[in-house]
Amino acid sequence: MSKVVASGKTVEDAVNQGLAQLGVSRDRVTVQIVSQPSKGFLGLIGVKEAKVELTLLPEPAPEPVETAKPLPLDLHEPEASIEEEEKDPYETAAEFIIDVGKSMGLDVSVEIQHARDATTLHIFGPDLGLIIGRRGQTLDALQYLANIVANRVSSSYVRLVLDAENFRERRKKTLEDLADRLAGRVIRTHKEVVLEPMSPQERKVIHSKLQDHPQVKTYSKGEEPNRRVVITIK
Structure with a gap:
């Protein structure tokens, strides 16, 4: 019907x-x-x-059932995304220093010099007194941060030394002269001398200079950052 x-x-x-x-x-x-x-x-x-x-109405023709095409069988594991190559810690630290210089309004460049015990990053540019700071305090702080930045991207520990306008060598000479002068005072007065607080690197310069002295000896006392070198009679 x-x-x-x-x-x-x-x-x-x-x-x-x-x-x-x-x-x-x-x-x-x-x-x-x-x-x-x-x-x-x-x-x-x-x-x-x-x-x-x-x-x-006439019966509608049945819609063809679309069978899912089998996916090609891939027996290989998906390729892992190419990992970012390990960054060079020294170049990374150098870029960090340049960026810090820009934030201080300074146009600086960095030269990397490798040595057996440490790698020195020499900073060049105008007005580097701002980066060196009073008695090298700013340079020491920047060196501390640069080491952190470098070791974050390095698979093995690296040690960096920052220098600007040959400050490290000039400061070492100043400290060695100071050690000789104060050792002479201790010998004359037979009273120990307590130096102002210094960084571990600067205390090491004093200790090294006087370690073979025949009449005086040195030791450190106090807690960081107020640790001091003491020069006393043997």
Whole structure:
């Protein structure tokens, strides 16, 4: 059965009757209204129902089932992303120093000089007094930070020494002269001399200078950063 005529009090009722007869849903038929309902005289006499004709639509062709294509079998593990090459710790430290110089308004360059016990980064540029600081305190602080930066990117421990305008050598000469002068005072007065607080590197210069002295000896006392060298009679 592909076509039915159905009646009802309203067009909608008639359509529902026809759908029930066909056993399909609304989207499976076309509807043609044969006649509209009417109430007749005074709404009581000659009442006429709605009449519709429903034609069944042909069955839609089934959609082809798309089978999933098998993925190519890859027996190899996915390639690991290429790891970033290990950064050169010395170049990294040099870049750090240049950046610090820029933040201080200085245009500096850095030359890397390797040695057996340490690598020295020589700083060149104008107004390096700002980087050296009072008695090299700023340079020492920058050296401490540069070592941290370098060792963060190095697989093995590296030791850096920062120098500017040959300050390290000049400071060493000043400290050695000071050690000789104060040793002479201790010998004359037989009273120990306590130096001002120094960095471990500067204390080492004093100790090394006087370690073979026949009449005086040295030792350190106090806690960092206020640790001091003491020169006393043997």
